[in-house]
Amino acid sequence: MDAESFDQLIQNAIEKEIEARDFYREAAKRMTDPAVTEIFEEMSRQEEGHREKLEVFRFDPTAKIEFQKVEDFGVAEEMDDIAITFEMSPKEAFQLAAKREQAAMEMYAKWAAGCESPELKRVFEELSEMERGHKKRIEDFFVNVAFPEAW
Secondary structure, rough: HHHHHHHHHHHHHHHHHHHHOOOOOOOOEOOOOHHHHHHHHHHHHHHHHHHHHHHHHOOOOOOOOOOOOOOOOOHHHHHOOOOOOOOHHHHHHHHHHHHHHHHHHHHHHHHHOOOOHHHHHHHHHHHHHHHHHHHHHHHHHHHHOOOOOOO
């Protein structure tokens, strides 16, 4: 893959992280429940961290981009889609966030599947894994809030 194509793909991934960061940042500003506000602020910070990692990789493709592999229990896949409201409960906020992270994970997996370049395929597989880890963390919060009897 030529340098220009590589740069464009990484820029697209960066744009997706910026969109997610901005979504969570704006959502945090509009929530009435302080706990939900904090959830969205934390999500925004995490998305900013993802963007920073991608920026480093964009300018140094030899930089290592690797994320811890996590087991995916598919909790988000069993959730219904939910629309954002100003009066969201923490459970609903986690549900929304989990579905968004699931979509990001699936997007990167699709990009990886469409890559002919083994190097870029590995990058997108790692990004998908990053989102899987993020989704798992949110799912854990969701389970603890939605089903407190489980803990």
